[in-house]
Amino acid sequence: MVPNSSQLNNYVPPKEFKSKARQARDQEERRRKEADEVEDRRVEAMASRREEAVREAVDAHLAGLTDKERARIEREAIEASKLDPKLFRRSIIRAHVIKLLELE
Numbered sequence: 001m002v003p004n005s006s007q008l009n010n011y012v013p014p015k016e017f018k019s020k021a022r023q024a025r026d027q028e029e030r031r032r033k034e035a036d037e038v039e040d041r042r043v044e045a046m047a048s049r050r051e052e053a054v055r056e057a058v059d060a061h062l063a064g065l066t067d068k069e070r071a072r073i074e075r076e077a078i079e080a081s082k083l084d085p086k087l088f089r090r091s092i093i094r095a096h097v098i099k100l101l102e103l104e
Contacts, residue, residue: 058097073097
């Protein structure tokens with residue numbers, strides 16, 4: 001049986017039907033999303049490596065100081081900071097050393 005024009009005009013494709021164009025758009029969207037996720041992971045890994053390198057540089061610098069030099073650095077850091085040294089002493093000192101070493 002050959003459908004007539006009224007039957008063709010009333011045709012509704014099944015819900016799960018996707019045109020080739022729609023399939024291509026969906027595939028491109030999945031590819032783009034996967035590429036974005038890969039890029040996000042790459043950027044995050046780079047940031048983690050950078051933070052670790054800075055942490056190691058600060059630790060090495062502080063370890064290489066004499067007690068007198070370290071006390072001076074700590075005093076300068078605390079005096080320059082607006083944070084409470086009782087709560088943030090270590091962070092204040094690390095931030096100060098990062099500035100001294102120009103690691104920002």
